[in-house]
Amino acid sequence: MFWQQLVNGVTMGGIYALVTLGLTMVYGVLRILHISHAGVFALGAYIGVVALRLSPNLVVVTLLAMLVCGLVGVLMQRWLYRPLLGSSRIVPLIASIGMFTLMEDLFRLAAGPYVLPLPVRVPFGLDEVTTSVVTGNQLVVLSSAVILLVLAWFVINHTRLGLAWKATEQDFETAAAFGVNVDRAVAMNFLLGSAIAGAAGVLVGFYYNSVYPTMGSVPAYKAMAIAVLGGLGNVWGTVIAALLIGIIEAFLVISPVGLFLPRDSIAFVALILVLLLRPYGLFGRR
Amino acid sequence: MGHDVEIDLDRGHRAVLLEMRRVSKQFHGVRALQDVTLSVRQGQVFGIVGPNGAGKTTLFNIVCGVYPPTGGSVFFQSRDITRLGSARTARMGIARTFQIVRSFPRMTVLDNVLVGCGHRVYGTLSGLVGTYNRQSVRDKAMDLLKLVGLDHAAGTLAGKLPIGLQRRMEVARALALDPRLLLLDEPCAGLTFGESEDLVGLVQRVRDGGVTVMIVEHNMGVVMSLCDEIAVLDFGVKIAQGPPLQISSNPRVIEAYLGKEA
Numbered sequence: 412m413f414w415q416q417l418v419n420g421v422t423m424g425g426i427y428a429l430v431t432l433g434l435t436m437v438y439g440v441l442r443i444l445h446i447s448h449a450g451v452f453a454l455g456a457y458i459g460v461v462a463l464r465l466s467p468n469l470v471v472v473t474l475l476a477m478l479v480c481g482l483v484g485v486l487m488q489r490w491l492y493r494p495l496l497g498s499s500r501i502v503p504l505i506a507s508i509g510m511f512t513l514m515e516d517l518f519r520l521a522a523g524p525y526v527l528p529l530p531v532r533v534p535f536g537l538d539e540v541t542t543s544v545v546t547g548n549q550l551v552v553l554s555s556a557v558i559l560l561v562l563a564w565f566v567i568n569h570t571r572l573g574l575a576w577k578a579t580e581q582d583f584e585t586a587a588a589f590g591v592n593v594d595r596a597v598a599m600n601f602l603l604g605s606a607i608a609g610a611a612g613v614l615v616g617f618y619y620n621s622v623y624p625t626m627g628s629v630p631a632y633k634a635m636a637i638a639v640l641g642g643l644g645n646v647w648g649t650v651i652a653a654l655l656i657g658i659i660e661a662f663l664v665i666s667p668v669g670l671f672l673p674r675d676s677i678a679f680v681a682l683i684l685v686l687l688l689r690p691y692g693l694f695g696r697r
Numbered sequence: 698m699g700h701d702v703e704i705d706l707d708r709g710h711r712a713v714l715l716e717m718r719r720v721s722k723q724f725h726g727v728r729a730l731q732d733v734t735l736s737v738r739q740g741q742v743f744g745i746v747g748p749n750g751a752g753k754t755t756l757f758n759i760v761c762g763v764y765p766p767t768g769g770s771v772f773f774q775s776r777d778i779t780r781l782g783s784a785r786t787a788r789m790g791i792a793r794t795f796q797i798v799r800s801f802p803r804m805t806v807l808d809n810v811l812v813g814c815g816h817r818v819y820g821t822l823s824g825l826v827g828t829y830n831r832q833s834v835r836d837k838a839m840d841l842l843k844l845v846g847l848d849h850a851a852g853t854l855a856g857k858l859p860i861g862l863q864r865r866m867e868v869a870r871a872l873a874l875d876p877r878l879l880l881l882d883e884p885c886a887g888l889t890f891g892e893s894e895d896l897v898g899l900v901q902r903v904r905d906g907g908v909t910v911m912i913v914e915h916n917m918g919v920v921m922s923l924c925d926e927i928a929v930l931d932f933g934v935k936i937a938q939g940p941p942l943q944i945s946s947n948p949r950v951i952e953a954y955l956g957k958e959a
């Protein structure tokens with residue numbers, strides 16, 4: 412029971428980490444709260460549903476969702492955030508919330524208010540492997556999450572692009588003075604963050620076998636809470652915070668407290684505590 | 698401009714590297730630069746002096762493409778760079794340091810220099826996949842840190858260094874671009890006498906390595922010993938240009954300085 416719940420928690424934590432990563436990456440470079448990131452997450456799931464017609468293979472479906480979501484992320488940066496760059500920070504935030512609402516309504520208009528299944532086929536029969544502790548589906552989600560997080564880690568810490576992001580975050584004018592194409596670096600930041608959110612959408616759709624217009628609502632606010640917990644802009648703090656929330660949720664639902672405290676509220680209780688006690692996040696300094 | 702004499706120095710016959718033609722810049726009515734024309738030849742150390750607010754930093758910012766001038770144009774290696782923007786001019790080989798130090802404070806000293814090392818790929822596909830931890834690149838960055846005497850501080854966060862050392866780090870970071878033209882904006886400000894002398898030596902080595910240098914500096918000893926040619930700005934207007942000795946005896950220059958600083 413303990414180990415099962417731990418695996419449940421880590422699985423959800425992995426998904427939260429994937430969704431939150433893009434949010435925190437964008438905040439890290441642009442200082443914008445990119446709420447409509449959760450819309451990109453839901454879009455990923457819908458792209459997954461459409462991609463099923465091409466191929467039922469999970470890898471193909473995920474890659475397609477990542478591609479489309481990555482491009483949509485870049486378009487948002489170009490058309491939504493870039494024109495608002497000079498204005499006060501509340502303006503892009505409101506635009507982002509509006510964009511998110513628009514996306515949810517578009518999903519409803521395009522696909523109807525139904526819950527759609529996402530019956531992908533998993534390569535190597537990974538989903539058939541079932542032990543007493545971890546189900547095949549969890550293995551699929553966990554291994555995908557690990558692959559994507561390692562990819563993000565590599566790009567952030569070991570490529571020039573990652574270095575350019577760090578430089579842009581600290582002083583974009585100086586970064587430009589040393590040859591960094593700041594605009595392109597920011598676009599790449601949206602591309603990677605949004606692609607990973609799209610993959611998370613497919614994984615959640617697959618895990619619960621359901622895709623619906625408002626599936627981004629709870630992640631939108633939960634990811635925000637997790638990003639603050641991890642210290643906005645702090646990628647590794649975010650991953651750890653995501654795992655913590657996932658695990659706490661998993662154990663809470665089987666404890667007596669779970670009877671009156673709904674699962675989705677944990678992140679916010681933690682958020683309130685952290686804002687009161689450690690306003691720069693769990694791992695923040697200053 | 699009667700005192701604006703072009704002198705044929707021993708380097709004078711070399712090719713023109715940078716040319717500014719009637720460059721003007723206004724900020725909401727403030728005329729920071731007015732019709733400034735000058736050319737810098739390959740291999741020169743070219744000094745820009747003038748009282749506070751004369752437009753020296755503005756001139757550098759226009760050369761680097763931080764903002765475009767309101768009039769006139771800038772040519773680098775005979776190419777019009779007036780509106781290229783700073784990332785492109787950096788990749789063409791124009792590097793700079795800042796009057797007020799601008800390190801990336803939450804990055805290590807080594808990473809600061811590595812940012813400069815990446816200029817050739819930042820706009821390209823290999824910028825995405827290329828790793829910056831490759832040994833050859835790190836070696837180059839470490840060599841530059843050794844050159845400015847900062848190799849021992851490679852792993853320190855830049856923001857933790859005292860200002861004097863951050864200035865030296867800025868020089869290393871600028872050299873990481875393999876620049877053809879290096880712009881130094883008051884590199885000796887806040888340095889001790891000994892540190893200034895080190896810096897003069899460093900600039901001479903850089904110049905001997907084939908880099909053309911433009912330097913803004915208030916320390917006249919430094920300017921006189923380093924520069925092959927000097928341009929004097931006053932209220933955004935170039936009032937004189939020539940070799941150091943000629944400039945120091947120029948009555949208009951003396952007037953501009955005495956009028957401001959004495």
Ligand SMILES: Nc1ncnc2c1ncn2[C@@H]1O[C@H](COP(=O)(O)OP(=O)(O)OP(=O)(O)O)[C@@H](O)[C@H]1O
Nearest residue numbers: 724727728729748749750751752753754755756796
């Ligand atoms: N971004 C800007 N916006 C508005 N005015 C500016 C701006 N930059 C410079 N100025 C004005 O332009 C004039 C020239 O400034 P600049 O910084 O180029 O002088 P400087 O010669 O570098 O002076 P200092 O020796 O003090 O560094 C000043 O009057 C300054 O106030």
Ligand SMILES: [Mg+2]
Nearest residue numbers: 753754755796
């Ligand atoms: Mg200045």
